[in-house]
Amino acid sequence: MVQLTKRDEAMLDWLSVVRMADxxxxxxxxxxxxxxxxxxxxxxxxxxxxxxxxxxxxxxxRAQPAFNDRSIIWATHxxxxxxxxxxxxxxxxxxxxxxxxxxxxxxxxxxxxxxxxPASVQDHxxxxxxxxxxxxxxxxxxxxxxxxGRYKLICNSHASRMTTGGITRVVYLGTAEATRVVSSQxxxxxxxxxxxxxxTLSTFDVRGRWIGSExxxxxTMPEPVAGVGTGAGALVPSELPIHELWDxxxxx
Numbered sequence: 575m576v577q578l579t580k581r582d583e584a585m586l587d588w589l590s591v592v593r594m595a596d597x598x599x600x601x602x603x604x605x606x607x608x609x610x611x612x613x614x615x616x617x618x619x620x621x622x623x624x625x626x627x628x629x630x631x632x633x634x635x636r637a638q639p640a641f642n643d644r645s646i647i648w649a650t651h652x653x654x655x656x657x658x659x660x661x662x663x664x665x666x667x668x669x670x671x672x673x674x675x676x677x678x679x680x681x682x683x684x685x686x687x688x689x690x691x692p693a694s695v696q697d698h699x700x701x702x703x704x705x706x707x708x709x710x711x712x713x714x715x716x717x718x719x720x721x722x723g724r725y726k727l728i729c730n731s732h733a734s735r736m737t738t739g740g741i742t743r744v745v746y747l748g749t750a751e752a753t754r755v756v757s758s759q760x761x762x763x764x765x766x767x768x769x770x771x772x773x774t775l776s777t778f779d780v781r782g783r784w785i786g787s788e789x790x791x792x793x794t795m796p797e798p799v800a801g802v803g804t805g806a807g808a809l810v811p812s813e814l815p816i817h818e819l820w821d822x823x824x825x826x
Contacts, residue, residue: 576631584608585624586633588680589649591688593659594666595673596644597621598784602677610683628653637661643781646670667782671715672701674784675747675777679704679713682792698731700744709742709795716748717782719755729763736768743771745791750776 578586584607589595595603601621605612615621625647628634633653638645639661646666648659659669676686684704689712692699702713712735720728735741746756753774760772773794777786 576633580608582628582633585628586649586653588676588686589634589647590654590656591686592669592673592676593656594646594648594661594669595677596646596670597625599670599673599677600625600647602674602681606677606680610680612681615677615681639666642666668701668715668717671717671747671778671782671784675713675715676702676704678788678791681788682706684709684711696727696731698728710740712741712744714744714746714748714756715778716746716752716756717778717780718749719752722755722759725756725759726763729760732772733764733768736771741771743773746772746774747777747786747791748774749778749780 581604585600585603588603588607592599597618598615601615601618602612604616604621604624605614616624625634625636629636633650634647635650635658636645636647641662646661649656651657660666679686679702684706687703687705689699689701689703700712701715704711704713712732732741732744736744746753748756753776757774760769760774764772775786775790777784777790779785
């Protein structure tokens with residue numbers, strides 16, 4: 575009989591949402607969960623011990639594909655009831671970077687959700703939604719810039735959700751070049767009243783490794799949007815306007 579701690583269960587829930595993570599993200603999540611606050615990740619040894627224990631129980635697996643310079647960790651079907659992710663997809667590096675961001679949000683007491691599915695071709699699904707009390711943030715990881723023609727639609731979607739969807743801010747974390755492009759396109763397509771609520775931060779190198787400062791994320795926090803979030807009388811995440819979040823895929 576597998577004996578799981580509250581933290582083990584919370585970690586498996588988180589891996590069910592992000593699907594895969596590197597060891598540093600696991601260390602941050604271990605420090606944050608289940609209580610939701612941490613200034614630093616747990617140590618390398620402690621992180622490796624947790625991974626090794628759950629690997630032995632058959633709940634977690636890890637591998638280091640030839641194309642990657644670090645181990646990738648994911649929850650097994652036994653652990654979360656989902657098939658293993660395909661480590662050889664083109665999006666693997668991106669997904670690992672999303673997990674790195676997600677773990678840092680957990681360390682600040684946020685709950686991390688997958689975004690709702692797009693309602694139309696004019697809609698845009700972000701990489702994650704972070705919720706803390708009355709603060710609701712759309713989070714994007716941008717390791718490579720998109721074609722410029724896509725940004726008008728994406729910016730329109732962000733602006734609409736900031737206007738009528740109760741979104742506090744939109745945060746882009748990526749490489750220096752990709753975030754420079756995002757910032758330039760946001761200047762063109764985000765109305766001036768909303769533009770300060772779209773933040774771009776250079777936090778990753780070209781390999782998708784986190785190189786930024788965690789403090790960058792929290793230095794300029796905007797005021798929450800009234801009536802949204804998880805505070806008293808506010809809308810819970812699954813009730814956010816403009817379609818539902820996947821409330822079955824949340825991690826705290």
